[in-house]
Amino acid sequence: MSEILKVEGLRKAFGGVVVANGIDFSLSAGAMHCLIGPNGAGKSSFFRLLLGEHAPDAGTITFDGGDITGLRSFQRIRRGISVKFQVPGIFKALSVRQNLEVAFQDHLHGHSLDATIREMLEFTDLQGEEMTPAGILSHGQQQWLEIAMAVGVEPKLLLLDEPTAGMSPDETHKTGEMLHELNARGITILAVEHDMAFVEQIAERVTVLHFGSIFTEGTIAEIIDHPGVQEIYLGTSDV
Amino acid sequence: MTPTSSTLAPRSRARVLLARLEGPQTMGRGPAFWGTAFLAVAAAAAYPLMADAWTVGNAAYFLIWTFMAMGLGVVWGYAGALSFGQTAFFGFAGYAYGVLTLNLGAAYGLTFVALALSVAFGGLFALVIGYFMFYGRIQGVFIGIVTLSVTLVLETFMAQTAGPQWRIGEARLNGFNGMSGMPPLTLPWFGGDILLYPGPSLYYLLLGLVVVCYLGLRIMLNSRFGNVLVAIRENPHRVGMLGYDVRLYQMLAFGIGGAFAALSGALYTAWGQYITPSSMGLTSAALPIVWVAVGGRRDITATLIGTLVVLAGFQSLTIYGSQYALVVMGTLLLLTVLAAPEGLVVGAMKLLGRVFQRSKR
Numbered sequence: 146m147s148e149i150l151k152v153e154g155l156r157k158a159f160g161g162v163v164v165a166n167g168i169d170f171s172l173s174a175g176a177m178h179c180l181i182g183p184n185g186a187g188k189s190s191f192f193r194l195l196l197g198e199h200a201p202d203a204g205t206i207t208f209d210g211g212d213i214t215g216l217r218s219f220q221r222i223r224r225g226i227s228v229k230f231q232v233p234g235i236f237k238a239l240s241v242r243q244n245l246e247v248a249f250q251d252h253l254h255g256h257s258l259d260a261t262i263r264e265m266l267e268f269t270d271l272q273g274e275e276m277t278p279a280g281i282l283s284h285g286q287q288q289w290l291e292i293a294m295a296v297g298v299e300p301k302l303l304l305l306d307e308p309t310a311g312m313s314p315d316e317t318h319k320t321g322e323m324l325h326e327l328n329a330r331g332i333t334i335l336a337v338e339h340d341m342a343f344v345e346q347i348a349e350r351v352t353v354l355h356f357g358s359i360f361t362e363g364t365i366a367e368i369i370d371h372p373g374v375q376e377i378y379l380g381t382s383d384v
Numbered sequence: 385m386t387p388t389s390s391t392l393a394p395r396s397r398a399r400v401l402l403a404r405l406e407g408p409q410t411m412g413r414g415p416a417f418w419g420t421a422f423l424a425v426a427a428a429a430a431y432p433l434m435a436d437a438w439t440v441g442n443a444a445y446f447l448i449w450t451f452m453a454m455g456l457g458v459v460w461g462y463a464g465a466l467s468f469g470q471t472a473f474f475g476f477a478g479y480a481y482g483v484l485t486l487n488l489g490a491a492y493g494l495t496f497v498a499l500a501l502s503v504a505f506g507g508l509f510a511l512v513i514g515y516f517m518f519y520g521r522i523q524g525v526f527i528g529i530v531t532l533s534v535t536l537v538l539e540t541f542m543a544q545t546a547g548p549q550w551r552i553g554e555a556r557l558n559g560f561n562g563m564s565g566m567p568p569l570t571l572p573w574f575g576g577d578i579l580l581y582p583g584p585s586l587y588y589l590l591l592g593l594v595v596v597c598y599l600g601l602r603i604m605l606n607s608r609f610g611n612v613l614v615a616i617r618e619n620p621h622r623v624g625m626l627g628y629d630v631r632l633y634q635m636l637a638f639g640i641g642g643a644f645a646a647l648s649g650a651l652y653t654a655w656g657q658y659i660t661p662s663s664m665g666l667t668s669a670a671l672p673i674v675w676v677a678v679g680g681r682r683d684i685t686a687t688l689i690g691t692l693v694v695l696a697g698f699q700s701l702t703i704y705g706s707q708y709a710l711v712v713m714g715t716l717l718l719l720t721v722l723a724a725p726e727g728l729v730v731g732a733m734k735l736l737g738r739v740f741q742r743s744k745r
Contacts, residue, residue: 196625217629218624218625219624219627219628219629219630222624222626222627223627227625228625230622230625234619234621234622234625235619235622236614236615236618236622237618237619238618239408239614239615239618240408242408243611243614244615246611247611247612247615247623247626248626250608250611294622294626297626298626298627
């Protein structure tokens with residue numbers, strides 16, 4: 146498959162703290178990929194660099210055949226990258242419908258906004274919550290609403306920062322099913338995740354980040370069997 | 385699936401536009417609301433038949449300020465950027481109207497051309513200030529500080545323009561005393577121009593403008609643009625991550641707010657045929673914030689009603705209570721912030737809505 150994302154020599158430091166230390170990373174179009182690593186490994190910083198929230202000190206980011214390294218965040222979103230944050234980034238005082246309207250209104254291609262919203266409410270199991278203020282939804286529902294909003298901008302690549310944080314096991318499983326369905330619609334998925342059962346549910350390949358560098362990459366089975374991964378996760382060397 | 389507005393015939397598109405008179409960004413919907421609104425406008429239209437010309441002219445004065453208040457409502461209440469300096473655009477346009485009309489004269493409807501140009505200049509000035517603020521990543525309370533500084537700098541600058549060298553064509557700026565002697569709005573008419581001095585004619589013109597601006601703002605606020613503005617108020621970071629250029633939307637909202645303040649400024653100059661630097665001073669800058677906060681900044685109807693009520697109260701206090709009027713305004717603002725942060729009119733409208741819903745059950 147063709148590469149949708151290619152990162153070469155990406156480096157970013159805040160003073161003496163290096164959050165990206167020459168990262169080389171690529172992602173095939175249509176992949177479901179997870180990024181794992183201990184706290185402070187640089188996963189969220191890597192996402193911020195991809196989204197243009199941090200400017201890299203060195204390196205290039207190529208997305209869908211074009212260099213996006215110098216683009217602003219909103220321009221990258223328009224190119225086809227979308228994101229769901231760890232803490233739900235929704236409009237809490239607005240209704241669920243208003244949240245979806247803002248996300249979908251410029252991406253209808255002749256379809257009706259009402260029908261699109263109905264479809265997304267069904268997809269995220271939020272039927273009946275259309276007029277509910279988003280801030281009073283349960284945590285899991287807020288996460289799903291944000292996934293729906295992220296899908297609204299017609300992404301080719303969807304970045305998910307711990308999409309199941311704070312979810313029950315049932316909600317986590319349902320989220321995995323949602324992501325599989327989005328992937329089947331042609332959206333490439335790159336998720337930062339700590340829950341290994343969820344990683345196993347969704348990821349075809351996994352990349353381990355450590356101290357701002359790629360530590361290793363492989364299938365979930367290869368990662369679990371990798372002698373160094375548990376060591377960097379747990380700080381033990383008896384694996 | 386059904387088609388969107390972009391694929392509809394013009395008549396249907398007009399229907400879609402009218403449908404935006406109601407929406408999530410504006411309170412009030414259905415026959416009860418529009419019936420009440422119609423009655424209110426009808427009562428306002430009948431008012432000159434029951435009052436003397438001076439009182440009607442005074443009511444016209446109240447209407448003039450509602451444009452600045454509605455503009456501030458868009459900038460602060462909807463887009464979430466508290467501007468403390470709408471008076472900068474008010475004063476800028478007020479002076480622009482004076483300079484233009486003193487140079488162009490009042491014949492051939494040129495006062496209306498001057499009015500339109502003043503509003504355009506005021507809006508453009510707001511866009512320039514907005515560009516530097518929002519593209520310079522100024523946020524939160526700093527927007528208030530920058531805008532207040534702009535209006536105070538303008539006030540100070542205009543106050544020192546007393547010398548004869550401070551003139552633009554025929555128009556002397558006149559420093560602290562301000563400009564005067566410019567013509568009122570003048571309507572060319574068969575058999576002689578109609579001069580719109582404070583009185584019923586000007587009142588009707590302003591009432592019509594208020595209705596048009598209010599309805600236009602309702603449509604705008606319930607449009608895609610309004611959706612994005614409200615979302616920016618709630619979570620600008622997320623809006624950027626939905627592919628919107630947040631700075632552009634904030635700048636445009638600020639420009640619209642500035643143009644509305646400019647409309648007030650130009651009309652104020654036309655109404656009284658004078659404009660002074662104090663119209664851009666600290667007290668003048670603070671009052672629109674009181675009107676909008678007390679009525680309810682997050683709803684354009686509440687802003688409009690609140691502004692008229694507070695203005696009328698303020699004038700009564702000024703007449704009967706003299707210097708205490710400003711203290712009362714400050715107290716009113718504090719009470720609103722503490723007891724009804726959404727605004728008194730919004731609180732009352734919500735209460736009425738609940739009572740109405742209960743009575744329907």
